[in-house]
Amino acid sequence: KKMTETPVWFKGYGNCTDAYYLGNRNMTDLIxxxxxxxxxxxxxxxxxxxxxxxxxxxxxxxxxxELMIYEALGLCDKGEGGKFIESGETEMNGSIPVNPSGGVLSSNPTMANGLIRVAEIALQLQGKANKRQVPNAKTGLAYGMNGICSQGNCVLIFGGDL
Incomplete structure (x- = not known):
């Protein structure tokens, strides 16, 4: 609290690396x-x-x-990613806004994507995201990946209350 009145705390972490050789992987799921x-x-x-x-x-x-990530994160059932997006649930006024920052499809700074996701969640939970602020955001998820076809995966959960 000495550094900020709105600290963001680490709540959960998960990391998994999938097989390197694509022939050993199921490419229809992000296991x-x-x-x-x-x-x-x-x-x-x-x-x-x-x-x-x-x-x-x-x-x-x-x-x-995008579809596969929503399904793997459990935001919707498998095979329902497209319908979930079309429903508007991931938009700013939806039940679970995803990528208020705009995401990485049009800006893919190699090896920085994951850290940018973390920084964006911190801004959201501190109420400092300006025009892209999700009202009353208290708990957020940041997901970063690396490697061939999302080989390495890291999921972080953050919250504003200790």
Missing amino acids: GLELATKEAYRMAGVNNPVDNLDVCEVSENFSVH
Whole structure:
């Protein structure tokens, strides 16, 4: 509290690295992300992400991954990612705003995406995100990936209350 009146605290973490060789991987699911998500949610006490999270920032480097990421994070059921997006739930006024920052599809600074997601969640939870601020955001998720086809996955849950 000496540094800021609105600290953001780390609540949960999950990390998983999938197989390097693509021939050993199922490319229709993000298994590594599912496992990382499960651990982060367990640690943070998240049992229903749409109800427990206020905002998400995810590294959707490829358009098809946006659908798969929502499903792997448990924001919707498998196979329902497209309908979930069309429903408007991920928009600023939806039940779980995703990427109020605009995301990474049009700006992919190599190896910085994950840290940018963390910084954006911190701004949201501190109420300092200006025009992209999600009202009353108290709990947020940051997801970063690296490697071939989302080989490495890291999910972080943050909250403003200790």
